[in-house]
Amino acid sequence: DAKTTQPPSMDCAEGRAANLPCNHSTISGNEYVYWYRQIHSQGPQYIIHGLKNNETNEMASLIITEDRKSSTLILPHATLRDTAVYYCIVRVITQGGSEKLVFGKGMKLTVNP
Amino acid sequence: DGGITQSPKYLFRKEGQNVTLSCEQNLNHDAMYWYRQDPGQGLRLIYYSQIVNDFQKGDIAEGYSVSREKKESFPLTVTSAQKNPTAFYLCASSLPIHRGNQPQHFGDGTRLSIL
Numbered sequence: 001d002a003k004t005t006q007p008p009s010m011d012c013a014e015g016r017a018a019n020l021p022c023n024h025s026t027i028s029g030n031e032y033v034y035w036y037r038q039i040h041s042q043g044p045q046y047i048i049h050g051l052k053n054n055e056t057n058e059m060a061s062l063i064i065t066e067d068r069k070s071s072t073l074i075l076p077h078a079t080l081r082d083t084a085v086y087y088c089i090v091r092v093i094t095q096g097g098s099e100k101l102v103f104g105k106g107m108k109l110t111v112n113p
Numbered sequence: 114d115g116g117i118t119q120s121p122k123y124l125f126r127k128e129g130q131n132v133t134l135s136c137e138q139n140l141n142h143d144a145m146y147w148y149r150q151d152p153g154q155g156l157r158l159i160y161y162s163q164i165v166n167d168f169q170k171g172d173i174a175e176g177y178s179v180s181r182e183k184k185e186s187f188p189l190t191v192t193s194a195q196k197n198p199t200a201f202y203l204c205a206s207s208l209p210i211h212r213g214n215q216p217q218h219f220g221d222g223t224r225l226s227i228l
Contacts, residue, residue, distance in 0.1 A: 032214055043117075043203050043219030044156070051214075087155060091214075098144070098163050099210055100171075101217060103155030 003027065003090040006107040012082075014113050018075040022088030025069040032091045033064060034101065035073050037084040037109075044087065047073065078111045085109075116140065117220035119204050124225045126191070126198065134189045134223045136204035143209050145187035146217065149173060150201040159202075162187055163209060191225065199227050 005023040012018040024033060032051050036044040048055055048062045050071070055062045061074040075082055087106040091099055117138045126132045138145065144163050148156035158171030162181040176195025181187055187206075191198045201224050205217040 034216060036219075041201075041222070041224070043119075043205075043221045046216040046218065049214065049216060093210065094169075096163075096169065097210065098161060098169065099207070099217075100158060100161075101156070103148075103157070105153065105155050 003031075003092075003102050004033075004088045004104050006086070006088050006104060008105070009108040009110070011110050011112055012075075012078045014080060014111055015077055018078040018082065018109060018111070020073040020075075020086050020088075020107060020109065021070065022072070023070045024088070024090055027068055027090055029068075030093065033062070033071050034089045034091055035060070035062065036087045036089060037082075038087065038106070039084045047086075049091070078109075080111050080113065083109060083111045117204055117206055117218055119202075119220035119223050121223060122221070124223055125228050126225060127228050129193045131190055131192050132198075132225065134191065134202055134204075134225070136187045136189065136220060137185055138187075138204075138206045138218075138220075139185060140206055140218060141184075142206035142218070143184065144207045144217075145181070146205040146207075147171075147177070147179065147187070147189045148203045148205065150203060150222075156203060159189065198225055200225060 034049040035047040038044045064071045085106040146161045147159040160179045162168035207217040208215040
């Protein structure tokens with residue numbers, strides 16, 4: 001029951017911007033969008049998160065549409081080391097006040113030289 | 114450096130045996146989580162704990178057990194009742210929600226295989 005939809009894969013040229021799309025049309029008003037990435041056989045690495053405003057940090061930018069039904073992760077200058085599976089995740093708050101990350105299958109980004 | 118340590122990295126189990134996976138964190142996080150990942154799939158939540166001596170079942174808790182006797186430690190036992198235990202197991206930790214929307218930090222996982 002993943003709450004996000006991503007294309008299964010995407011290619012990008014080294015040095016170019018990588019724009020990774022995500023649909024989350026059933027997101028609730030208090031649910032955050034988180035992005036993680038995972039390199040094979042390692043734990044997921046946090047990238048960025050947001051609620052409704054655009055966000056930027058040293059790794060990436062996150063653009064969330066005004067209706068919050070979709071978002072785009074932007075890696076401004078992709079490198080070969082950015083090749084990974086990227087997960088767009090909705091953070092759900094349980095009835096007990098705990099948080100729960102709902103993972104989908106993610107999207108494989110391949111950065112080509 | 115602060116972080117999450119999972120051990121061992123690879124683990125083999127015979128049919129019918131229980132096995133315990135270790136997860137230790139020195140981030141002073143209150144919340145800890147266990148996830149399971151199957152090939153080509155996302156992560157699924159097994160158990161989580163918001164505070165010492167308290168834990169809740171996640172989406173796929175059957176065949177697993179946990180304990181939270183110390184803030185730093187959240188071991189996961191894969192019991193013989195888990196019929197398909199071969200998977201990649203990931204532990205995570207985070208600050209509680211009321212201390213801001215901080216992300217979960219993950220360890221590097223334990224890969225469990227059945228002999």
